[in-house]
Amino acid sequence: MQELVLSVQAVRYRRERWQTPEGQTLTAPLPEGTHGHFGPNLRRFVLMQYHQGQSTLPRLVALLQSLGLAISKREVQRLLTESQARFVDEARDVLRAGLETSSWVSADDTGARHRAKNGFCTQIGNDDFTWFGTRSAKSRLNFLDLLRAGHTDYVLNEAAFAYMRSRGLAGPVIARLAAAGITNFADQAAWQAHLDRLGIATRTEAGLAVIQDPLTIATEGAQWGSIHAHGFLHDAVVLSDDAGQFDIGLHALCWATLPKVPCA
Numbered sequence: 001m002q003e004l005v006l007s008v009q010a011v012r013y014r015r016e017r018w019q020t021p022e023g024q025t026l027t028a029p030l031p032e033g034t035h036g037h038f039g040p041n042l043r044r045f046v047l048m049q050y051h052q053g054q055s056t057l058p059r060l061v062a063l064l065q066s067l068g069l070a071i072s073k074r075e076v077q078r079l080l081t082e083s084q085a086r087f088v089d090e091a092r093d094v095l096r097a098g099l100e101t102s103s104w105v106s107a108d109d110t111g112a113r114h115r116a117k118n119g120f121c122t123q124i125g126n127d128d129f130t131w132f133g134t135r136s137a138k139s140r141l142n143f144l145d146l147l148r149a150g151h152t153d154y155v156l157n158e159a160a161f162a163y164m165r166s167r168g169l170a171g172p173v174i175a176r177l178a179a180a181g182i183t184n185f186a187d188q189a190a191w192q193a194h195l196d197r198l199g200i201a202t203r204t205e206a207g208l209a210v211i212q213d214p215l216t217i218a219t220e221g222a223q224w225g226s227i228h229a230h231g232f233l234h235d236a237v238v239l240s241d242d243a244g245q246f247d248i249g250l251h252a253l254c255w256a257t258l259p260k261v262p263c264a
Contacts, residue, residue, distance in 0.1 A: 011039065015029075035083065038075075042069075047080065060076055096150070099124075099227075099236075101128075102128065103236055105233070106123070107123065107240045108241065109138050119135060121134045122138070124147070140244065140246075144227065152188070153184060153186055154188070154225070155183060156182070159227075169221070173218065185222070191222060200218055202214075224249075239254050
C-alpha cells in the first residue's frame, strides 16, 4: 500500500547573535533555501502544482488554505514570480552543458501564448536534456540567438565566415568584414555600430526587402561564430523537420511516422 501525507509545520528558528569586540553584529544564518515566511518544500510544491500540475492560482490558494496554511493569493503569486533567477540560471546552464557535450540535438517550435500575446516556443534537446524558450517571433536569427545560450556577443571567426559563404553573402562584403580587424563585439549595439561603420545595411529593391539581405546574413554568421567560440555544437548534428530556421551547420531532416522516425 502506498500513502501520501500532507501536513503543515510552523517552524520557529532561534538564531544566535554575537557582537564582536569591534562592535560588529554576527547572526547565525538560516538553513539553506529558507527565505521569508515559507520554506523550500512549500515553494517546490507551489511551483510544481502551478507549472506541472497546471493548477490555476485561485485553486492553488484554495488547496493550500484547505491544508491549514495561512497564506494569501498575493503571497502565492509572489512565490510563483519572485526570486526565480536561480531557475532561469539553472535552465541556461542545462542548455549550455547540452550544447557543449551532445553529438546531436533536435529542434522544433510551436505557437504559444505568452503574457497574453501570441509567440513561439522552441524546444532544443535530445535523450539527455530538454530546454524550452519562448519568443515573440521565429526565424533563423532567433534560433541562432537561442543557441548562444544566454551569451550576447557576436564573433567574426572562421566559422562565421564559412557560414556567410555558405549563405551566398557577396564576396566584397565578406572581405570588408574580414579586413576590419575587430573580431569580438559585446552585444547587438556594438555589432550594429560596426556594420554601420562598414556601410553594411539592409538591401532593398523598390522599397521591398530582398531575400538575400547582407545585413541579416552577416548577423547570422556572427551569431554562428559566437556559438562556436563558446564551444557549442562543434561537429554536432541539428535534427529537425524541414523548417528553414533550423537549417544550420550539420543539419538532418526528420519526420515523425509510426512506429519509427526515419531520418536523412
